[in-house]
Amino acid sequence: MNATADPALFARAAALKMLNAALSGRSGLNETASGGAAGRLTPVDRAFARALVMATLRHLGPIDRMLDSRLKREPPPGLRDLLRLGVAQLFYLDIPDFAAVDTTVALAPERLRGLVNAVLRGQIRDGPPALDTAFLAPAWLFARWRAAFGDGDAHAIAAQITKEPATDLTPRGVIDPEMAAQLEVHTLPGGSLRTHKRGDVAAWPGFSSGAWWVQDVAAALPARLLAPTPGQTVLDMCAAPGGKTFQLAAGGAMVTALDRSEARLRRVDSGLQRTGLTAQALTADAATWADDRQFDAVLLDAPCSATGTFRRHPDVLWNAKPSDISALSSVQNALLNSAARRVKPGGRLVYSVCSLEVEEGEAQVSGFLAAHPAFTLDRILPGEGGSPIASLAPNGWLRILPHHAEGGLDGFFIARFRRDAR
Numbered sequence: 001m002n003a004t005a006d007p008a009l010f011a012r013a014a015a016l017k018m019l020n021a022a023l024s025g026r027s028g029l030n031e032t033a034s035g036g037a038a039g040r041l042t043p044v045d046r047a048f049a050r051a052l053v054m055a056t057l058r059h060l061g062p063i064d065r066m067l068d069s070r071l072k073r074e075p076p077p078g079l080r081d082l083l084r085l086g087v088a089q090l091f092y093l094d095i096p097d098f099a100a101v102d103t104t105v106a107l108a109p110e111r112l113r114g115l116v117n118a119v120l121r122g123q124i125r126d127g128p129p130a131l132d133t134a135f136l137a138p139a140w141l142f143a144r145w146r147a148a149f150g151d152g153d154a155h156a157i158a159a160q161i162t163k164e165p166a167t168d169l170t171p172r173g174v175i176d177p178e179m180a181a182q183l184e185v186h187t188l189p190g191g192s193l194r195t196h197k198r199g200d201v202a203a204w205p206g207f208s209s210g211a212w213w214v215q216d217v218a219a220a221l222p223a224r225l226l227a228p229t230p231g232q233t234v235l236d237m238c239a240a241p242g243g244k245t246f247q248l249a250a251g252g253a254m255v256t257a258l259d260r261s262e263a264r265l266r267r268v269d270s271g272l273q274r275t276g277l278t279a280q281a282l283t284a285d286a287a288t289w290a291d292d293r294q295f296d297a298v299l300l301d302a303p304c305s306a307t308g309t310f311r312r313h314p315d316v317l318w319n320a321k322p323s324d325i326s327a328l329s330s331v332q333n334a335l336l337n338s339a340a341r342r343v344k345p346g347g348r349l350v351y352s353v354c355s356l357e358v359e360e361g362e363a364q365v366s367g368f369l370a371a372h373p374a375f376t377l378d379r380i381l382p383g384e385g386g387s388p389i390a391s392l393a394p395n396g397w398l399r400i401l402p403h404h405a406e407g408g409l410d411g412f413f414i415a416r417f418r419r420d421a422r
């Protein structure tokens, strides 16, 4: 059958390409969902394809366990992804069984259609895959979370993987009540706004005038905890796409925003234009930036494995590798050493990562303090900036787990340091 002639097949064929690209780490889901085959879909079909891919990724562990028990050998490349989408349609989207089976069979190569039909019909007889939270994440990651946080928290983290998150916004200033009503937002501790609205955020009221930007409530904490006073100088070392730069600039700080990626820095520039905020945005490697200025406050929101962002990017879990975590922890260490040189005596440094991994969080703090005796931990206070009480570690840093606030939030690690005044 020609997939391009039938919109139902075309949307699923696009979902197949998206899933394949997302799982092979070639591009993020957002990029894949707007380009290529998905770019030629109607908005309704594109939303369906995206929802199908997200449902598949959010249940990938149980789906794969079920497929492994049913398939005698690994299917040819591409077929596993097609079967994954078929199973997701059967159990996680509101699609009649016959439609899920017929469209999946139609997209399979002719010689494999019998196999696809048998697998899906067998699964309809057996019912949905068992939903044991331990299998929602890759086994190696779940084992790490269990070792780092204990059994209960590891299960609670994994239980968030299947949940579709709301959208959080950071307001530039005070949002007027009429706009708040149109956005259907409620205010979260710290001042972020949360909405369950869906659809194209660029079409929402206040987007084009820069009244707010999309930013997870946890991602809004590092800049709030740095808390520069108006007129203070701030260096945002890894700034793109810019949410934290905008917060710092909106608070009246004089911000220098670096990012190594010119393409990503363009997003900072366009966000500054949209919001009417001011910052100096520079393309530079923050580890080696040849500028000897020192700043009142430095924010290092470092590149990381991003395992804490799985609520919106479940593919990160399946693309992450243990070797990435050790490579990234070396990068973080080099960036922290560079950050230390750029803080004025008496100034503050906030280090953050959207990772759940200890090497990228707690272990960086001990390494940094040992190497830089002029710095001490500046303990974060209970609830400071709207941070969840459950996230405050005894040492005074935040280890934010995705279940620490009602409705969920991204996993983050945040520590604040102060440099001696001498």
Ligand SMILES: C[S@@+](CC[C@H](N)C(=O)[O-])C[C@H]1O[C@@H](n2cnc3c(N)ncnc32)[C@H](O)[C@@H]1O
Pocket: 237, 238, 239, 240, 241, 242, 243, 244, 245, 258, 259, 260, 261, 264, 284, 285, 286, 287, 301, 302, 303, 304
């Ligand atoms: C976690 S993201 C930053 C998110 C950003 N702070 C925000 O709130 O929107 C990490 C960023 O670090 C940048 N990056 C990675 N290595 C870098 C380096 N050596 N110097 C500067 N930027 C770097 C990446 O291009 C990426 O944009």
